[in-house]
Amino acid sequence: xxxxxxxxxxxxxxxxxxxxxxxxxxxxxxxxxxxxxxxxxxxxxxxxxxxxxxxxxxxxxxxxxxxxxxxxxxxxxxxxxxxxxxxxxxxxxxxxxxxxxxxxxxxxxxxxxxxxxxxxxxxxxxxxxxxxxxxxxxxxxxxxxxxxxxxxxxxxxxxxxxxxxxxxxxxxxxxxxxxxxxxxxxxxxxxxxxxxxxxxxxxxxxxxxxxxxxxxxxxxxxxxxxxxxxxxxxxxxxxxxxxxxxxxxxxxxxxxxxxxxxxxxxxxxxxxxxxxxxxxxxxxxxxxxxxxxxxxxxxxxxxxxxxxxxxxxxxxxxxxxxxxxxxxxxxxxxxxxxxxxxxxxxxxxxxxxxxxxxxxxxxxxxxxxxxxxxxxxxxxxxxxxxxxxxxxxxxxxxxxxxxxxxxxxxxxxxxxxxxxxxxxxxxxxxxxxxxxxxxxxxxxx
Numbered sequence: 382x383x384x385x386x387x388x389x390x391x392x393x394x395x396x397x398x399x400x401x402x403x404x405x406x407x408x409x410x411x412x413x414x415x416x417x418x419x420x421x422x423x424x425x426x427x428x429x430x431x432x433x434x435x436x437x438x439x440x441x442x443x444x445x446x447x448x449x450x451x452x453x454x455x456x457x458x459x460x461x462x463x464x465x466x467x468x469x470x471x472x473x474x475x476x477x478x479x480x481x482x483x484x485x486x487x488x489x490x491x492x493x494x495x496x497x498x499x500x501x502x503x504x505x506x507x508x509x510x511x512x513x514x515x516x517x518x519x520x521x522x523x524x525x526x527x528x529x530x531x532x533x534x535x536x537x538x539x540x541x542x543x544x545x546x547x548x549x550x551x552x553x554x555x556x557x558x559x560x561x562x563x564x565x566x567x568x569x570x571x572x573x574x575x576x577x578x579x580x581x582x583x584x585x586x587x588x589x590x591x592x593x594x595x596x597x598x599x600x601x602x603x604x605x606x607x608x609x610x611x612x613x614x615x616x617x618x619x620x621x622x623x624x625x626x627x628x629x630x631x632x633x634x635x636x637x638x639x640x641x642x643x644x645x646x647x648x649x650x651x652x653x654x655x656x657x658x659x660x661x662x663x664x665x666x667x668x669x670x671x672x673x674x675x676x677x678x679x680x681x682x683x684x685x686x687x688x689x690x691x692x693x694x695x696x697x698x699x700x701x702x703x704x705x706x707x708x709x710x711x712x713x714x715x716x717x718x719x720x721x722x723x724x725x726x727x728x729x730x731x732x733x734x735x736x737x738x739x740x741x742x743x744x745x746x747x748x749x750x751x752x753x754x755x756x757x758x759x760x761x762x763x764x765x766x767x768x769x770x771x772x773x774x775x776x777x778x779x780x781x782x783x784x785x786x787x788x789x790x791x792x793x794x795x796x797x798x799x800x801x802x803x804x805x806x807x808x809x810x811x812x813x814x815x816x817x818x819x820x821x822x823x824x825x826x
Contacts, residue, residue, distance in 0.1 A: 392533060393536070403577075405517055406543075407544075408509070409548065411577065412506055415502070417553055417556075418555060420437055421552070422556050427495065428492060444504045445504070446507060454597075454600055454604040459596065476577060488564065527679070531678065535668040539737070616746070617746075619810050621763045624763060624767065627740050630691065632771045633778055633792075633795055641656065655716075664733045667738045674820075683738045683817075684738075687739030687740070690732065690735025691732050691735045691796075692797075692800045695795055699789055699793040702725060
């Protein structure tokens with residue numbers, strides 16, 4: 382392993398990291414290009430009686446998340462037992478096959494069959510991401526020095542959100558192209574899958590961490606075993622719960638952007654896209670700032686500071702969105718001409734930046750504290766918890782909105798809930814507030 386570099390961005394020029402980074406970037410972009418294009422197609426173009434537009438997003442999201450709950454435990458075992466580069470290449474081969482099937486789904490002219498085939502592909506792309514998930518974070522400690530882990534995780538985290546952003550934007554633009562939209566999406570998905578496989582070919586071989594492991598093929602008993610394994614180290618367990626809370630938190634915003642833009646901010650679909658852009662850039666900037674603020678160490682003092690920022694700016698986001706004057710739907714230029722809307726965008730950017738500061742140190746700490754022979758299974762446990770928290774986010778948000786809460790009040794509840802999570806996490810891991818105070822004193826001093 383090469384000596385650590387002074388800058389996290391130097392990793393993007395090195396073979397031990399760069400091919401893996403672009404492989405995961407292409408995969409995340411492809412997931413979101415496919416899902417968003419499919420969702421837009423069902424909403425605006427495809428008339429299928431058994432898949433109404435109002436339910437399309439929920440069904441597509443549920444099918445994509447389901448494999449994380451069902452197969453993450455098996456994927457974690459496979460990753461610990463096998464050579465990771467081989468797994469990555471096999472998963473990327475699977476992605477090409479799925480996207481070939483998806484291309485057929487986009488191109489055929491039979492609405493019910495088309496929707497059914499693309500739903501199958503949605504589930505299979507969720508399976509592809511489930512198999513790749515444990516490799517994604519378990520690989521980093523094998524190729525990076527401990528002082529590089531924060532920077533490496535920051536690049537992966539920011540790269541993932543940029544890929545999500547680009548995938549959504551490109552998917553929406555391509556599917557809306559007159560007459561050739563579906564063909565363009567089919568080509569785009571296949572191209573990204575092939576580029577990901579090409580990049581995977583350049584990843585250097587990495588030895589299996591537990592080659593004698595006997596795989597338990599029962600996903601339910603293995604899921605319970607993985608969760609018990611994760612709970613063996615209390616700090617690791619609380620970090621997993623903290624990361625899962627972040628996915629709960631983020632899922633509320635991401636799922637509500639279209640409604641927020643239309644019903645609260647009175648903006649067009651371009652305003653909804655702007656909210657997604659600001660949120661994704663904020664996460665990316667916050668993630669990249671972690672390496673500089675932590676000075677190359679795994680600095681968990683950033684966790685409570687990031688969580689506090691999430692609450693402060695979410696609560697101000699609530700204040701900024703309540704009581705906005707009623708108006709006709711505005712295009713992007715008219716929306717940006719209103720000073721009150723700049724406060725909304727600033728709050729959104731700062732709360733997402735804080736979320737980036739919150740998440741990266743927890744990922745790095747999990748990688749450092751996990752036993753090397755069990756690291757992939759710990760990451761698999763994290764993926765299971767993330768999926769469950771995202772499902773809970775959808776159910777709780779729907780229940781609160783159906784109970785009569787306004788969308789702005791939902792953000793109030795989220796900000797207050799985040800404060801409770803921060804207090805609970807600091808009580809459970811007293812090291813967090815101590816590290817945060819030491820970090821602040823060091824910066825002030």
